[in-house]
Amino acid sequence: MNINLLKLDFKNIRDFRELTIPLFKEKDVNTPFHISLIQMPNGTGKTTAINLLRSIVCGEILEKEIVLSYQPTRYKCDEGYFGVLLIIDRDLYSLGMHFDYRNGVMKYETSRPKEVGGGKSFSYDLPPYIRNVMTKNFTRLFVFDGEFSENILDNKKTEAETSIKFLYFLDRLELLKIKADTLLENKRKSTKDTKVHTQQGLTKLETEEKKLKQTLVDLNKQLKKFKEESVSTSQEIEDLEKKNDELLSENETIQAEFIEFTTKISSLENDIRNGTNIILNILRTPSQFSLKMNDKLKNLSENMSKLKLPRSVSSEFFKELSDEDECICGRPILNDSIKKKILEKAEQYLAADHITTTNCIKGSIRNMDDYKELSNLRDNLYSYINEKQQLIQAKDLLKLRLDEKDQEKAEKIKQEIIRLSSNLVDLNLYIQSLETKNSAFQEEFSLNEYENINLCQKKLIEKRKRLDEASDTVNFSNGVSLFKKMMDNIISSSIDKIKEDLISKSNTRISQLMGNKDVVLEKIEGCIYVDGKKGVSQGQSLAVAYAFLSTLFEDSPHKVPFIVDSPVGSLDLKVRREVSDLIPKLFAQLIVFIISSERNGFVEGIGKYEDVQFLTIYKDERETGSIAFHTDKKFFMQFHSENEEVQV
Amino acid sequence: MIKLNPRIEEAIRNEISVQKQSEDVFDMLKNLIINIFNNNDDILEIEQLIKSLKLYAT
Known part of the structure; x- marks a missing residue:
């Protein structure tokens, strides 16, 4: 991208009622002068011009306070305009800022060449590849004041290093870190139920999951054991009942009755089973x-x-x-x-x-079945159950007719059956507590995950889900940390490598331009450090600073005009000569704003170059808001403002 | 389109090597950096890259 500035237009900006500063050659309007020296006394609007240039090329939207600061104070007006004519890669673009002083707002206007769509748009509408590059920080690198070049040399400032970051877009890698943090934050929000985002939290969750897994194994072991005990207890009861029956059946006096009772009880049990099944089938419909x-x-x-x-x-x-x-x-x-x-x-x-x-x-x-009256069936079932109970009692009473010894045996068996039955009830309750999925039962007995297999399984599933989410988040968090660390290393390593190149190229340039190797760019650490065999003059340091800036842009695919306000400031004559001799060689288009007191020394050096225009702009006090404009070199060299002190 | 400065590519290559990451991660990171230089990055691209990073126990 090659940008040249061809014209500046002011209308109702501060003290400029109307002013156009042409930077192109009369014979070829699309070609700018190599050097444009713009002499403006203090208070005429140099800083205004520099600030507006910085804003307009990057499309900065100005706040109300700044907009109103451009409103002329010496005469009344409600609107203002600042515009530039640019030639970008052979295409002409016109950018304008319209100021509405009544409302304190401004808007952009862009005129584009036919080749890229043409027409006028009421916005900052340079092609995307230019907009992408023209950030506020980038603009600061080529539209600057003397202070900026001095800052490059000031070891309390970091302008040199920051410039490298901006020009090579390494500042955008910082954005990647912010975006990675945003991603992590979103991930944490989406898994907010987990609330586990650290390695410690994850370890705790893993321990809990492990504990639940072990609990589930233990509960299943318990269930197996209780079930085995239940089977064996049932078997024992059955054996004892058999033994009891044998005791009764072997006694001749009661044998017949015992067989009768047993047969009837067995028959009734069949009736009860059948009756229950019939009722259950009806209840299902x-x-x-x-x-x-x-x-x-x-x-x-x-x-x-x-x-x-x-x-x-x-x-x-x-x-x-x-x-x-x-x-x-x-x-x-x-x-x-x-x-x-x-x-x-x-x-x-x-x-x-x-x-x-x-x-x-x-x-x-x-096809549904007809309604059936359940009461008869129910009554029958109750009568079977009652009859069975009576027969069991009667059968039990048979024991009383046994001899004393057998009675004692029967009583012992009975007591053992009672004890075992009680154990069996407990065992079955344990089993039910362990394996029930019935939530009402679980609630009634206040069962928890350490007492009930179903609750334990549910808790384990829930814990595993949390663990998966947490582990995902923690892994992602570790990934983000590594990513950010890598970005930091890449930024710092890139800057180091680019610095090496810049120092080497700047020194080659300095030695070619100055014709010796007396002064070198020693290092870049925040600012640039200049070293010289015979000491370093202020002018040489400043020349190195400009050489550094021009080298910065040399590798860059973007060629831009250098626009400087007060490039030599209060430097002595010798320094001014050194700087003025060097900086035209560094930049393809150089636009310099100076005051008459900076002319000495500086303009002499510049004057050696052919492609230079000398512009003098000052307030015409005869009419408010009127600006006088001269393009004559002689006038330029003789102009002196009463407001400026001669500093040299 | 803003191209990748060879010195930055060198720094990426070096960091990939130090962090023992794969060639795929190098390609992803390089593309991501080119895209952010051109204001053309995608948040999903960043997420994908982070998920592809090999994490070593420290």
Whole structure:
């Protein structure tokens, strides 16, 4: 990208009622002078021009306070304008800033060449590849004042190093770090339930998960053990009951009754089992056990028949029909309103899958069993149970007819059965507590993940999910830390490598320009350090600073004009000569704002060059806001402002 | 389009080597840096790169 500045336009800016500063040659309007010396007394608007130039090339939106600071104070006006004509890679662009002093706002205007779309747009509208480069910091590198070049040499400042960052866009790598942090923050927000973002937190979560895993293993072991104990206890009870039965069955006096009772009890147990199954089957079909439910379902079926539901025509039929050109009746479907109406009506019909489901419901109701009266079945079941209980008691009473010894045996067996049964109840309760999935039971017994397998499994799944999320976040966080560290190393290593190149190239340039190797750029650490065999004059240091700046741009694909305010400031004559002799050699277009007292020494050096224009701009006190403008070299050299002290 | 300065590429290459990262990570990082130089970076590109970094226990 090659940029040259061809013209500056001011209208109602501070003391400029209207001023145009041409920087191009009369014979070739698209070619700027190599050097434009613009002499303006203090208070005429040099700083204003520099500030506006810095803002306009990067498209900076100015705040109200700054906008109003450009409003002329010596006469009344509500609007102002500052514009530049640029030639960028052979294309002319015009950029303008319109100031609205009534509202304290400003807006941009861009005129672009035909080749890139042409026309005028009311915004800062340079091509993206230029906008991308023209940042505020970048602009500061080529539109600067004497103070900036002095800062490059000031070991309390870091201008030199910062300039490298800006020119090589290394500052944008800092942006990558910020973006990585934003990503991490978003990730943490999305997994906020986990609340674990550190390695320590992750380790704690891992320990908890491990503990739960072990608990689950232990609970399953317990369950297995209790189940085995339950089986063996049941077996023991069964054996004891068998032994009890044997004791009774072997006694001749009660043998017959015992067999009778046992047979009856067995028969009753069959009846109870069958009766229970019948009732359970009925309970699974609501229409059979609830007369109310039965009536309602029948009512639903009748209503569906009355309403002819489901309709045989599905909504899909109408949706397809709306896409046709002709209705099934043969009439054309002419316009969108008819199509829309058909689609609206389609909403009143069920979709094909709904029709299938509705048919299913209708069929099921039609084929449902009639209501059955449960009370008889229930009463029968109760009578079987009661009868069984009575028989068990009667069977138990048979023991009383045994002899004393057998009675004692039977009593011992009974006591053992009671003890084992009690154990069995406890065991079964433990088993139920361990394996139940019934939340009501879990709540009633206040079971937790360390007592119930189902709760433990749920907790483990939840913990694993949190662990996965946390581990993902922590890994990502570690990745972000590494990424940022890498960025820091890359920035610092790049700067070091670029510095080496810059020092070497700047020194080659300095030695070529000065014709000796007496002065060298020694190092860049924040600022630049200049070293000289015979000592270093202030002018030489400043010349090295300019050489450094021009070398910075040498490798850059962007060639820009150098615009400097007071390049020699209060330097002595010798220094001015040194600087003025050197800086024109460094830049393709040099625009220098100076005051008459800086002319001595500096202009003499510049004057040796051919492609120079001498402009003198000052306030014409005869008319408020009027500016006098001269292009004559003789006038330039003789001009002296009464406001300036001669410093040399 | 802003191209990558060879000295910056050298610094990226060196850092990839120091951090024992793969050639793929080098390519991703280089592209990401070129893209941010040209204001053309994508947050997903950064996320992908971070996820691709090999993390060594310290």
